[in-house]
Amino acid sequence: MILIIDDVYGSLEELERFTNAVHRWEATEIEQLPECMKLCFRVLSDITKETAREIQMEKGWSHDQVQPHLQKVWAEFCKALFVEAKWYNRGHTPSLQEYLTNAWISSSGTVLSVHSFFSIASEPSEEMINFAKKNHDLVYNISLIIRLCNDLGTSVAEQERGDAASSIACCMREMNVSEEAARKHVKVMIGKAWKKINGHCFTQSPMLQLCVNINTNMARVALNLYHNRDGFGVQDRENKRQILSLLVEPFKLD
Structure with missing residues (x-):
């Protein structure tokens, strides 16, 4: 959807x-x-x-x-x-901050997070109800990683198509730097977001740990899909190999 x-x-x-x-x-x-x-x-x-x-x-x-x-x-x-x-x-090419303020929501991370939360929450409780309110920073950084990884993998093709500006284009214009330098800056932002996410992974109660793990896995999937390529929009051999290895091929026992 x-x-x-x-x-x-x-x-x-x-x-x-x-x-x-x-x-x-x-x-x-x-x-x-x-x-x-x-x-x-x-x-x-x-x-x-x-x-x-x-x-x-x-x-x-x-x-x-x-x-x-x-x-x-x-x-x-x-x-x-x-x-x-x-x-x-x-x-319009927005400032980087203007872009990020909107992009973490357009990444669909919040949609995924809320749906996953309700799908695994076994029963209503005060702790579960307050999870989203108390973990806004977690959802924000996961959503941010999804968007930034997507930008790293798709910005070249999007620029050729004349799509709206990505974080790469915003960095290049705002900082007056090359595409390579802009990509490095985006990767630094991803690294900082991961550090904040990791902090949540060790501060939750056992009841909420599953929620945290599933949300964190969303960022991991984005990192894998868009690592040096558009692994979602462009089907390639590496994607196919990984899917077959994970879901189809049996484990080899030595």
């Missing part, structure tokens, strides 16, 4: 209406949109409601504890994508 929403195409006015519809979760907001965008909204709305119902039935959370949180992260995600669409439409 993240990929579908990320690829929604339309005029700036249409995208604004779509974003407002997701923010309010009202179908009346999409009446003037093309049928393809109406379909995207309806599917997103249905999946969000269905996910909340399944969590309610399987985990014991109430409807009011789940669905508003799912709707909130989807609305924030769409809003961040709309900001990027406006930058692209205006040919």
Whole structure:
């Protein structure tokens, strides 16, 4: 669903209406949109409601504890994508800080984090309910790594296509440095984010450790997928080899 929403195409006015519809979760907001965008909204709305119902039935959370949180992260995600669409439409290259403030949300890390949290939380408890509030820094740095790793792997192709600016382009313009120097700076930011994430890995109670591990694994996946390449958008032999080794081929016992 993240990929579908990320690829929604339309005029700036249409995208604004779509974003407002997701923010309010009202179908009346999409009446003037093309049928393809109406379909995207309806599917997103249905999946969000269905996910909340399944969590309610399987985990014991109430409807009011789940669905508003799912709707909130989807609305924030769409809003961040709309900001990027406006930058692209205006040919605007933001400052690095302006970019990062939006990019950690458009990375979809918050959407993944909230859904994973509710899917593994076995039962409601005060500690579990307060997890997200107390671990904003963890979610931020994981989401930041997802975005920065993506930029390292895809920025060249995106620049050739004329896409919106990446962290690489923002660094180059703001610091007046080469692409190589900008990439080094982004890697330093990734390293600092990892240090902050590691701090969370050793300060959680056993009950919350699984939540931390799953969220941290998201950053690990991004690091692996985009390590010196676009391992997500471009299927290559290395990706295929890793998937086969992990999921298909048997372990060799010496």
